[in-house]
Amino acid sequence: MYENKPWSTYYPPELQLSYDYPEHNLADFLKKSARQYPAHKALEFMGREMTYTQLYEATCRFANALHGLGIKKGDRVAIMLPNSPQAIISYYGSLMLGAIVVETNPLYTERELLHLLNDSGAELLVTLDILMKRIKKVQPDSPLKHVIVTSIKDYLPFPKNLLYPLKAKKDGLTTKVNYTQGIHPWSELLGHASSEEIQVTINPKxxxxxxxxxSGTTGAAKGVMLTHYSLVANTIQARKWMYQTEDAKEIFLAALPFFHVYGMTTVMNLAMYTAGTLLLIPKFDIDLILKVIDKKxxxxxxxxxxxxxxxINHPKIHQYDLSSINICISGSAPLPLEVQEKFEALTKGRLVEGYGLTEASPVTHANMLWEKRxxxxxxxxxxxxEAKVVDLETGQDIPLGEIGELAVKGPQLMKGYWNKEQATQDVLKDGWLLTGDIAKMDEEGFFYITDRKKDMIIAGGFNIYPREVEEVLFEHPKIQEGAVVGISDKYRGETVKAFIVLKQGERLTEEELDQWCRERLAAYKVPRIYEFREDLPKTMVGKVLKRKLIEEEEKKSLSKSSSEKIG
Known part of the structure; x- marks a missing residue:
């Protein structure tokens, strides 16, 4: 059934089932675009523009600067930056040298950062001046030998570069850095480095x-090992999927952070491969986003x-022109149907849901943009x-339409987990990656994710998939966001709790919401508890952190238990 690839029927003539993927350094994407489109605009950052020639030259300087500090092939270089020119330059500059990039979320706590640095063995870190206080605290207990410090103002146009320190001070941020041994200023380092090409020989596969x-939702975060070849392949797969796009003509809204593999592949790598223009957004701000779409x-x-x-919920949305947007692929979390329909009505563009995971560089599936979806x-x-659905216990293929674990295979898969052989063997089976996501496939080869394997709620012996309940919540006209988790229950084992964020100015009672759900869900799936909140905890990519919601519930339960014992 799966070997017959029923999905191939819906591939248009412009899209092939298979392609050849070049075996080269991932940084060659930038090198090729700089040679073919030297004067084309590569990026725009807060009013500052850089051409492909300028970007490539800066990247070569960074690679030479690393070489001067003793960084060599195989060394790990950590990058802790928001979307900015420096994030792109340090990423491709490290790859040119054959170093291994370790992307780091600027919001990481000291504990999270220390784990990442020690686990990866990173000897060099590129970061912002305003983050140095945190770096200083962890550096003595880490393998770091060098820290390259840059500032947002380094690539701001005049007079924003002069005003930035004043704004930072007003916001309570410290930009002053003590450049002692091992702490290097970005501008000075690149200013003295050669702009000659430097690139070592690598084995891309x-x-x-x-x-x-x-993300470490099930314990300490694991390092996913992605090769040059797997990232090159996934970038080209993305380009083939968007077959109506044109090289050197597309403008990418870079709101997804590059330190997340989704933004790295579908925004940064794809833009460099196609000589696109990146509109860099260092932090998601809906007012800024709408202004950028309207003007750029x-x-x-x-x-x-x-x-x-x-x-779609911005109160002044109709004051902005969003008609330039042609393509949107949504990932990282389930896309509610209502959101998809409203967004497409506003922009007239195409918004489709895709799927991926870090271990697959990350994309494996998506709906067609211009064909059947x-x-x-x-x-x-x-x-x-390739994709198939397997039994949750035995790992054997299961019949069409039944629910099991999604398994995938392809050139974009990871090599394994860094220094974790057993964890690698647990998820990689005969070339197939067990995703940990519960899914089904219909007779036409379309796949559906019903939930995370670890998110599935078992209440009173029934399997409940949070996504199904969340879809019902999203259909309610007064609800903006909703998240469903399983919490401990003495009688049922687990019970369903829904966290609700209402649209601005709306009011809704638990009784009204309960009635809404009971009309649309089997009784055992209906949430037993509702909690209305101002917002939900999220990652920088916008994925709801259900782990944090569950942790909050566990703390409440422990506190209640302690109070009862004292009483």
Whole structure:
């Protein structure tokens, strides 16, 4: 059934089932675009523009600067930056040298950062001046030998570069850095470095380009080993999927952070491969996003559901022209049907749901942009990507339409987990990656994610998939966001709790919401507890942190238990 690839029927003539993927350094994307389109605008950052020639020259300088500090092939270089020119320059500059990039979230706590640095063995870190206080605290207990410090103002146009320190001070941020031994100023380092090309010989299928750490929702974060080849392949797969796009003509709204593999592949790598223009957004701000769309006319806007939710619910949305947007692929979390329909009505562009995970560079599935699609589905496997659904216990293929664990295979898969052989063996089976996501496939080859394997709620012996309940919540006209988790219950084992964020100015009672759910869900799926909140905890990509919600509930339960014992 799966070997017959029923999804191939829906591939248009412009899209092939298989392609050849070049074996080269991932940084060659930038090198090739700089040679073919030297004067084309590569990026724009807060009013500052850089051409491909300028970007490539700066990247070569960074690579030479690293070489001067003793960094060599295989060394790990951590990057702790928001979307900015420096994030792109340090990423491709490290790859040119054959170093392994370790992307780091600027919001990481000291504990999270220390784990990442020690686990990866990173000897060099690139970061912002305003983050140095945190770096200083962890550096003595880490393998770091060098820290390269840059500032947002380094690539701001005049007079913003002069005003930035004043604004930072007003916001309570410290920009002053004590440049002692091992602490290097970005501008000075690059200013003295050669702009000559520097690139070492690599084996693209074996040598790592990236150590991308998972979110750590089930324990300490693991380093996913992604090769140059796997990232090159996934970038080209993305380009083939968007077959109506044109090289050197697309403008990417870079709101997804590059330190997340989704933004790294579908925004940064794809833009460099196609000589696109990146509109860099260092932090998601809905007012800024709408202004940028209205003035700069981006054509491609990869994002997460929360981003599109923010757009459609903005009180002044009709004051902005969003008609330039042609393509949006939503990932990182389930896309509610209502959000998809409203966003497309506003922009006249195409918003489709896709699917991926860090271990697959990350994309494996997406709905067709201009062909048949199915709302609520993650769509079809990408070129050269195989997919099947297997039994949760035995791992054997299961019949069509039944629910099991999604398994995928393709050139974009990881090599394994860094220094974790057993964890690698647990998820990689005969070339197949067990995703940990519960799914089904219909007779036409469209796949549906019903939930995370670990998010599934078992209440009174019934399996309950949070996404199904969340879809019902999203259909309510007064609800902006909702998240459903299982919490401990003495009688049922687990029970369903829903966290609700209402649209601005709306009011809704628990009784009204309970009635809404009972009309649309089997009784055992209906939430037993509702909690109305101002917002939900999220990652920088916009994925709801259900782990934090569950932790909050566990703390409440412990506190209640302690009070009862004292009483």
């Amino acid at each position: 074996e040598d790592l380009a990236l150590l991308q750490y998972t 006319k981006p054509t491609i806007f990869p994002g997460a559901p929360t981003m599109y939710i923010s757009v 199915k709302l609520g589905s993650i769509g079809l496997p990408w070129p050269d990507t």
